[in-house]
Amino acid sequence: MSGGTRLEGKVALVTGAGQGVGRGVALALAEEGAAVVVTGRTESKLRAVVAEIAERGARAHAVSGDVGRREDVERMVAECLAAFGRLDVLVNNAQSSVQRLLEDTTDEDIDLAYRTGPLATFHAMRAALPHLREEGGSIVNFGSSTAVLGDPAFGSYAMAKEAIRGLTRTAAREWGRYGIRVNTVCPAALSPAAAEYRDADPERFEKVIRQIPLGRMGDPEPDIGRAVAALVSDDLSYLTGATLMLDGGRTILG
Template sequence: MRLKRKVALVTGGGQGVGRGIALALATEGAAVVITGRTESKLKDTAAEIAGRGGRAHTVVGDVCERSDVDHMVAQTLREFGALDVLVNNAQSSVQRRLEQTSYDDLELAYRSGPLATFHAMQAALPWLRESRGSVVNLGSSTAVQGDPTFASYAMAKEAIRGLTRVAAREWGTYGIRVNVICPAALSPAAELYLTAHPEHAERLAADIPLGRLGDPEEDIGRAVAALVSDDMAYLTGATLMLEGGRTLIG
């Protein structure tokens, strides 16, 4: 129960990596607010947390909208009275080759990724200063590797890493830690993609020294729980590669 009496806000917490992180934080004792666009998915995650004896609250909203992001933070404070951990997980994008990538593709990736992350961090700052809290932003090994067909996504994820480093320097004086994780996990989106592209699934497995994609809760969520706990209190501005060693081989 390393996170007992802590309050966490996880965007995109209804499925995949976000769900895994929310479950792991709740298991460690945190009260968790999970947000996303699909209420049924949020309710399912919240019910699972409650079934384990944890506390969860759901907020429906779109991180592309600044007013929705402000509402997510406000609801966290109204429900639990504090904010100690912010996890910016939500992200939308489309896959196309670089020459086919449009401005609309870039706008979608940027609005849901670095701009949403920026807005959430700004909205949460007063409360994170009060709690000397922790921010975890989501990067991607796909961006680090420069995988083909991921131009808009890679651009957005690397922008998030730049934002994270600046925040780590500026907010360290407040006692706030800001880090990035780059996960490779078997989320529903990853599963759909790999099912549709079996040749890529084989290549990906061969590129991961540990031989598998991570589990969203056991491999990614538990690492985030450790990262935001006092056990990692001296780490900020870092990128934690949670991808089974994939970027060692690319």
């Protein structure tokens, strides 16, 4: 491998790793020496990420499934243990949602956001707990700068993401005695969803960019993935219950 060794001997599971931020995180963890289980709904995308990781000299395993289904989440964790024999890092990145104004938001919109967001995160954390507490470990849950700022038309998404931050803080208090650290990352990155948003409404997208002091959206691997790799390494072993705003400074202007 051409990268570092901060995570050598560790095994990480990343949800929603077939593209975008999840892919960037998986690649960055692999660059630091971790074996990575990549999960998502589209097997072909997962296989492509596994191939990328293999090209970098690291080990990876793909598990397809829907985080909105508890049985799929539990199978992801079980297959991680079967493939690599341990689990040290859990990254809950996957999330589905529909963007509408609050007055148009339906119960189905909220159900989708919660089922694939805080509920999926909770199920993954519960399934991973027995394995993480064997030697201590790290959980990274994904929030959103959109939720922190309360951006219009993101009501159900914001509700779900802020619920994840609450879950993170409670878990950090309850599971610290096991040597498990639990933190939230709120990224602003050029994911496929962000690219679609840019293409659909360039003017509104540029307005968002102007709100970012660094003047750009983050890159999923070097800007978000590398930060997550640092967060789960021993370099930040005293940090838990925190929210790391990886948004180029956007929220300081809110």
